[in-house]
Amino acid sequence: MSDKEVKFDSYYHPTDSLPFEQGAKGVPLTLKPDSRYSLLSDLPLPAAVVSESALIHNAQWMQNFSDQSGVNLCPHGKTTMSPQLFNMQLEQGAWGISVASPAQAQVAVEAGAKRIIIPNQIVGLANINAVLDLIEHKGVDIYPCVDSQYLVEQWQEAASRRQLTVPLLIELGIAGGRCGCRSHQQVKALAEDIAKATHLRFAGVEFYEGVIHGDHGEDNAEHLVRTFVKGAVALAESLIDLSELDKPIVTGAGSAWYDVVAEEFANTQDLTTIIRPGCYLIHDDGIYQDAQNAVMARSQRDTSTACRIGGDLISALVLYAHVISVPETGKAIIGLGKRDAAFDAGLPRAVRLYRDGEQHPLPSLVSTNIMDQHLFVEFEQAGALKVGDVIAFSTSHPCLTFDKWRYIGVEEETGFVTKWLDTYF
Incomplete structure (x- = not known):
């Protein structure tokens, strides 16, 4: 604890x-x-x-939950975008900070984060180079996400031009959801392409289960989330040989299903498991209280x-x-x-x-x-x-x-x- x-x-x-x-x-x-x-x-x-006092309590509560669940905590920083709060979460034991953009990543780096997940598609040379600047000049580990061959090629071209190596996560999505590959086969094909690239490294699988909604109440939604997470874990395990990491990453979980994701992550010993809730630190008495x-x-x-x-x-x-x-x-x-x-x-x-x-x-x-x-x-x-x-x-x-x-x-x-x-x- x-x-x-x-x-x-x-x-x-x-x-x-x-x-x-x-x-x-x-x-x-x-x-x-x-x-x-x-x-x-x-x-x-x-x-x-x-x-x-509420901030301190919430920070300790979620870190305790993560520690006892055997998962790493990489809280999403977009909720607060406050360096002081990022620093507090890191001092409590967070593995790193998650962000949504290169600009947010810069704030996290300045707050002291050494490991950053960007669970989002970074598109455009200016955005890609902003991430590469942080990797090159700040000495931090940043894990962007991709879900298309186009982005794999863009990252390879930009990284090779600067003689840098970038670890990429592949986003697994769902039909009708947000970003992310719609099939395990798509993920496998991208992982193979990344593994062959000279300046990229396949780092693992990322997902966001919060876009999954059941048609028949809470129990149905939980079943769908569990099934999806089980599949994501199995997929990441099947791709271990394509990664140079000792334990490739599987990461997911917003502020609604982090407990279910953590439970499913407990079934693997071969992956680095990371949850990314963000709103827990501030919380509310509305939608997140309901969750x-x-x-x-x-x-x-x-x-x-x-x-x-x-x-x-x-x-x-x-x-x-x-x-x-x-x-x-x-x-x-x-x-x-x-x-x-x-x-x-x-x-x-x-x-x-x-x-x-x-x-x-x-x-x-x-x-x-x-x-x-x-x-x-x-x-x-x-x-x-x-x-x-x-x-x-x-x-x-x-x-x-x-x-x-x-x-x-x-x-x-x-x-x-x-x-x-x-x-x-």
Whole structure:
């Protein structure tokens, strides 16, 4: 079980000599000598903040899950794109960081990642050369994915021109899904081509099972996912002789089926098994809470690793915003909008209410609509909200909230921020 201390030395601490850049939101406009800022009185709202204790808990929980499941953890960094959080995950014991693009890979490298998986198709000479730059000048191991002969040829040509060697993963997909070869035979043919190339190395098989959906409920979806992962493992094992790695890689798992993938990975001893959940660190109380509930339900049923390690993931992110207008009975407008919060998987949900600097009981509030800078909230209780009230909101799908903020405040205690995370989207 991981018990490594999480360090936060690289947090952004504003000082007189290091102010936030002009136009940044959710940060102090006037710096305080004690660097302790109240979300109710010192910071212009809206502001996005994460709980430090929740971050630490979630990082340790998933690392413990991975360690006890016998798999490596390479969390997907696209959720936060925060070097401080990448660094924290690596210090906890992560094998590396997963990213979606060369630009994201650069951020991961600067955060200290020595091994990076890019579970995506990197197309175009500029993108390929950006990856090769990192390999050549930073001395890191980067594993891009391919699913076509064209990309194999592009990587070979670019790598040979620079006298570099690139380890490639082959993506296995499903019919109707995203990228990826649609048959095992296609994967085998590409693996053979890569193995023959002078400046490429076949590194293994990559997949994303999150695009698999059952037509007859959760049990059917689980069966389909298990069957697909079993096939991916068997495929990777059948191609071992084409790889120069001692143990070629098989990697998959988003934030919904990581437990099932880890269980299926346990059936192989000849491969390096890597899971890539990303949203666990921030979590939410929307779509990822639903997914985690399913994980825990499966864990109770099978008494699996998630059950044995105890506890669960905690939603770490909230947005603070003012009630800026109560124009009609039972309707309030909040100074929070699409520019601030994810809205693709449900509208922000009120979790705490503050009035005149003190927390009050939260009335029944329903978010009904969202615009660029405004959230519409309805309520039945007379006087439930007043102009000037501060409401803390949780969101669903943290990836699309994080990417709207250059700085995310860190709460060491509820309602107070002393440091910030940088994000690089």
